Amino acid sequence: MKKIDTLSFEELEQELVSLGEPKFKAKQLFDWIHNKTVDNFNEINNVSKKTKEILSQQYEFTSALIEQKLESKLDETKKYIIKFEDGNVVEGVYLKYKYGNTACISSQVGCKMGCYFCASTKNGFVRNLTASEMLKQIYIMQKDINEKISNVVIMGSGEPLNNYDNVIRFLKIINDEKGQNISMRKITLSTCGIVPNIYKLADENLPITLAISLHAATQEKREEILPVSKKYKLPELMSACDYYLNSTGRRLTFEYIMIKDFNDSILDAQNLSNLLKNKLCNVNLIPCNYVKESNISPSTNINIEKFKKILLEQGVNVTIRRELGSDINAACGQLRNNYLKI
Numbered sequence: 001m002k003k004i005d006t007l008s009f010e011e012l013e014q015e016l017v018s019l020g021e022p023k024f025k026a027k028q029l030f031d032w033i034h035n036k037t038v039d040n041f042n043e044i045n046n047v048s049k050k051t052k053e054i055l056s057q058q059y060e061f062t063s064a065l066i067e068q069k070l071e072s073k074l075d076e077t078k079k080y081i082i083k084f085e086d087g088n089v090v091e092g093v094y095l096k097y098k099y100g101n102t103a104c105i106s107s108q109v110g111c112k113m114g115c116y117f118c119a120s121t122k123n124g125f126v127r128n129l130t131a132s133e134m135l136k137q138i139y140i141m142q143k144d145i146n147e148k149i150s151n152v153v154i155m156g157s158g159e160p161l162n163n164y165d166n167v168i169r170f171l172k173i174i175n176d177e178k179g180q181n182i183s184m185r186k187i188t189l190s191t192c193g194i195v196p197n198i199y200k201l202a203d204e205n206l207p208i209t210l211a212i213s214l215h216a217a218t219q220e221k222r223e224e225i226l227p228v229s230k231k232y233k234l235p236e237l238m239s240a241c242d243y244y245l246n247s248t249g250r251r252l253t254f255e256y257i258m259i260k261d262f263n264d265s266i267l268d269a270q271n272l273s274n275l276l277k278n279k280l281c282n283v284n285l286i287p288c289n290y291v292k293e294s295n296i297s298p299s300t301n302i303n304i305e306k307f308k309k310i311l312l313e314q315g316v317n318v319t320i321r322r323e324l325g326s327d328i329n330a331a332c333g334q335l336r337n338n339y340l341k342i
Contacts, residue, residue: 108158
């Protein structure tokens with residue numbers, strides 16, 4: 001049966017008309033589905049019983065539940081295992097910042113990218129998530145914390161640009177003013193560098209923040225930790241980034257995981273400065289989480305600060321990501337991996 005909560009507002013209007021129902025009911029239904037975030041037709045009380053019966057013969061709601069939740073004792077971070085109706089699970093994270101409540105969501109069950117430092121890829125790729133399954137992660141978190149989510153990062157398990165159509169659909173529904181109305185400017189999408197779809201995303205001209213998982217400033221080092229760079233070389237990736245910048249005028253974020261004795265030297269900082277100098281961008285330095293399967297450890301605070309200083313001296317904007325939820329399987333994919341082992 002088709003999922004009603006994966007329809008855009010315009011598609012919902014068209015569906016109602018095709019079923020012989022008045023078009024105006026779409027606004028009422030969309031509000032219940034994506035603003036009030038109901039889970040079934042019975043909760044909708046300002047639409048006729050007949051209309052709900054007609055729809056329920058054609059459609060159902062996406063089903064998901066919190067299978068497991070961890071709450072940090074250090075801050076207000078919450079990490080969730082969210083289970084879908086086919087039994088597959090993904091991770092979602094709630095992060096409390098001064099600027100608002102942030103939901104970090106997954107775009108796929110598992111991941112096929114094989115990034116060396118990431119726990120999400122260790123159990124392989126299962127399937128893409130639908131737009132409604134991505135939405136559901138946010139709706140579930142909101143109900144659990146009893147507060148509105150204001151910011152979204154698509155940085156959980158999976159490569160968003162390998163699930164392109166569903167991710168674009170998700171972005172347009174979550175942004176719709178008749179639903180959650182989350183500003184595109186408060187949404188960040190992270191990619192390890194699927195070059196053709198960076199060009200495609202640029203042409204969509206959506207005012208989101210695009211974050212590039214760079215993590216090394218040379219082709220040789222990037223290949224060691226990001227298998228995707230063997231297919232899409234660093235010069236190709238940087239050309240796609242330039243196209244994105246020129247097409248959208250939106251500042252890019254470059255994510256750089258700081259791995260001890262691998263990519264945190266003075267030379268690494270100089271190479272990164274040369275690569276990004278004069279680009280409209282910000283570098284986000286991320287102390288890596290310990291991932292048992294990869295046997296890597298984070299750079300020292302002293303090295304991270306030295307690295308930051310070199311970038312700043314070369315005119316590159318740089319921040320160090322504040323660590324949240326370090327006591328609750330903070331690395332992406334760790335909680336799901338532990339769940340699957342059990």
